[in-house]
Amino acid sequence: MNRKKGQIHILESVAIILFFIVILGLFFIFYSRLQVQKVEEKKHEDAVKILFDKFKILTSLDELKCTLIGVERKTCLDLVKIEQFSNSINSSDFVRSYYSSIFGSSSINITIIYSVDESYLNKSIILYDLKTTTKNSLFFEYPVSIYNPYRKKTYFGLVKYTYYYE
Amino acid sequence: MIALKLKNKSQTEMFGLVVLVVIILIFFLIFLNFSLRKAPSSVEKDYRSQIISTTFISSLLPVNTNCTVDGQYTFQDLIELCAGTIARNILCDFQQDPCTYVKEQLNLLLNHTLNASFYSYYFIIENPDGDKYFEVNNNCRNRQELRTQPYLLPISLGIGDFIKIYLYICN
Numbered sequence: 001m002n003r004k005k006g007q008i009h010i011l012e013s014v015a016i017i018l019f020f021i022v023i024l025g026l027f028f029i030f031y032s033r034l035q036v037q038k039v040e041e042k043k044h045e046d047a048v049k050i051l052f053d054k055f056k057i058l059t060s061l062d063e064l065k066c067t068l069i070g071v072e073r074k075t076c077l078d079l080v081k082i083e084q085f086s087n088s089i090n091s092s093d094f095v096r097s098y099y100s101s102i103f104g105s106s107s108i109n110i111t112i113i114y115s116v117d118e119s120y121l122n123k124s125i126i127l128y129d130l131k132t133t134t135k136n137s138l139f140f141e142y143p144v145s146i147y148n149p150y151r152k153k154t155y156f157g158l159v160k161y162t163y164y165y166e
Numbered sequence: 167m168i169a170l171k172l173k174n175k176s177q178t179e180m181f182g183l184v185v186l187v188v189i190i191l192i193f194f195l196i197f198l199n200f201s202l203r204k205a206p207s208s209v210e211k212d213y214r215s216q217i218i219s220t221t222f223i224s225s226l227l228p229v230n231t232n233c234t235v236d237g238q239y240t241f242q243d244l245i246e247l248c249a250g251t252i253a254r255n256i257l258c259d260f261q262q263d264p265c266t267y268v269k270e271q272l273n274l275l276l277n278h279t280l281n282a283s284f285y286s287y288y289f290i291i292e293n294p295d296g297d298k299y300f301e302v303n304n305n306c307r308n309r310q311e312l313r314t315q316p317y318l319l320p321i322s323l324g325i326g327d328f329i330k331i332y333l334y335i336c337n
Contacts, residue, residue, distance in 0.1 A: 012177075019184055023191060030195045048210050055217075073228065075221045113278045114271075116230050116238060142217055143279055145225040153238065156229045156275060 043136070043165065051138050051163040054103055058161065064127075066147040077157075079120075079148045082110060086127050096130075105132040105164040112146055114156035120148065137164045215335035218285070223317045223331050226275065233258035233267060244268040245319065249291050249299035249329045269300055276302060286336040294327040306336040 058064075059075070063085055066078035088095045108127040115121045139162040146157045227242040233256050239247075247256060248265035258267040272289075280287050281304065288306040291299045319329040 008177075015184075019188075022188070026191065026195060030199065034199070052213060075225045076228070114229060114275055116232050140214065141283060143222045143225040145228050147228075153230045154228045154240070156225060158279065 219333040249293040288334040290332040292330040
């Protein structure tokens with residue numbers, strides 16, 4: 001009888017220890033999940049800042065801006081400069097490495113969505129494309145006017161800037 | 167025998183208490199998990215909205231349309247014509263009235279851009295008298311959010327008269 005009682009006591013102690021282990025485990029899981037979430041949030045915040053910084057750089061590039069009689073036009077890109085920029089990046093390692101130091105792991109795509117010239121409608125140009133990782137990505141799409149100096153016409157387009165990060 | 171029964175009873179009670187404590191703890195942890203989760207930053211949202219609303223209007227105005235007389239008219243010319251009542255003899259594609267044409271094209275552009283990206287927005291073009299020439303409200307429910315300054319388009323013939331273009335991105 002005494003032995004049984006002792007066994008019950010041991011069982012009780014084991015149950016209490018197990019109970020505390022379970023609670024500690026739950027806290028540990030909860031805490032680690034919280035930490036992972038915090039790190040992910042910080043990464044996302046940093047990526048958003050980088051994305052908007054790169055967007056500012058892109059919109060201020062003289063290599064792409066359009067001018068009319070020497071005057072810069074707001075939110076306007078020159079179609080000839082865009083095509084030339086894209087060709088240079090694809091053909092020259094030096095140019096590619098120079099712009100990769102500015103844009104990093106990103107892709108920039110420009111699409112004409114409204115044009116009076118049928119041949120330019122839905123024309124898409126990959127301005128820059130370098131992915132060192134595709135684990136996470138953020139994108140920002142904004143409207144621009146695209147000036148075609150050969151035809152002296154302005155079209156409406158969208159620039160899609162995608163930033164890739166670990 | 168009675169003592170053992172009593173002990174069994176108290177053990178069952180204790181077990182019940184432990185289960186209750188565990189359940190309360192689990193609920194507490196779930197609650198903590200949700201309450202500590204940070205709300206997404208509104209700075210990013212505001213910045214995106216601000217850029218899109220300003221770039222949309224400034225990019226739209228110089229775009230050429232299919233309305234011509236002695237050259238191709240831009241959206242700015244057509245908006246000036248229709249909202250600013252400047253008399254010009256303009257013909258658009260298929261002999262369409264330029265004021266109907268510009269509204270159709272604006273709807274088309276909004277569909278291809280803001281609607282396609284699932285933005286809620288409110289787009290208004292107001293003539294100098296304050297009348298709304300063009301108005302599209304795409305799921306913008308809370309008018310309190312509408313704080314954006316208008317884009318002022320001066321009318322060539324009027325002195326100090328402006329056409330006001332508003333684009334509010336709500337969400």
